[in-house]
Amino acid sequence: MDIDHKSMEAAGKAIHDEGGEFATAIRQDRTNVEALRVYLGGDEAAMIFRRGKDGHPGFDSAYQDLSDALNNLSKSYEAIGAAVTAMSKNVKAADWANMVDKNAFVHDLVEFAKQKPKDIAVPTTPVELA
Template sequence: MDIDHTSMENSGRAIHAEGGEFDASVKPRRERLEALIPHFGNPATDEAARLFRKGADGHPGFDSAYEDLTTAHHNLRKAYEDIGNAVVGMSRNVQAANWASMVDKNAFIKDLVDFARRKDDEVSVPTTPVERA
C-alpha cells in the first residue's frame, strides 16, 4: 500500500487539534448560557421555572436539554481527538506491517534482523602471545 505517512500523521494531528479548537470556540458560548441559568427561576419554589427547567408530561425541560448539549459537546471534542489519534495510529501500524512484510520478502534484511536478535555469543580473542621488543 502506497501511503504518505508524514501527510497522514500530520492530518491525524490536525484533526486532534481541531477538537481543541472546537472546544475553545464552543466553551465561551456555553459559559454565557450557563451565566443565564440562575435567571430562569428556582424550580423548587416557582411553578413556571419548574415547568421550564424540569419539563412536564414526559417532555424534557431546559435542564435536561442543557445536560444533553453538554454531553454532545464533550463527545464531539473527544471524537475529534480520538479520530486524530486513530489516524496517526493507522499510519504507524501500516508502517510496521510494511516493515514486517519487507523483512519476510528480503533475505538480506531478514538475515540482519536475525543477527540483531541473536543472543550474546563468545567473541573470539586472539591467544597468540605478543612479545615486547
C-alpha cells in the same frame, strides 16, 4: 502499501487539534447559555421549564445532555486524530515487516540479531597483554 505518512500524520494531528479548537469555541456558547438561567425565574412555570414535569425533561436535563454530547464530540475529534496518526505508524511497521520478508539481506540480519549469545561463535584464542 503506498502511503504518504507525513501527510497522514499531519492530517491526524490537524483532526486532533480541531477537537481542541471545537472545545474552545463551544466554551463561550456554554457560558452564554448558562447566563440565561438567572432569567428563568423562580415561579412554578419556571421550575417546570427547568426541571420538566410528568416524565418530560426540562431545560436542565436538555442542557446537560447537550453539554455531554458536545464534550463527546470534542473528544471524538481528538481520538480520531490520534487513531489516524497511530494507523500511519502501524502501516510503517507493517511496511518494515514486509520489507524484511522481501529483502534476504535484511531478513538474515534480523535473524542473526535474534540469536542468543550461546548461538554466536566467540573466538577462544588467548590474548596476551603487552
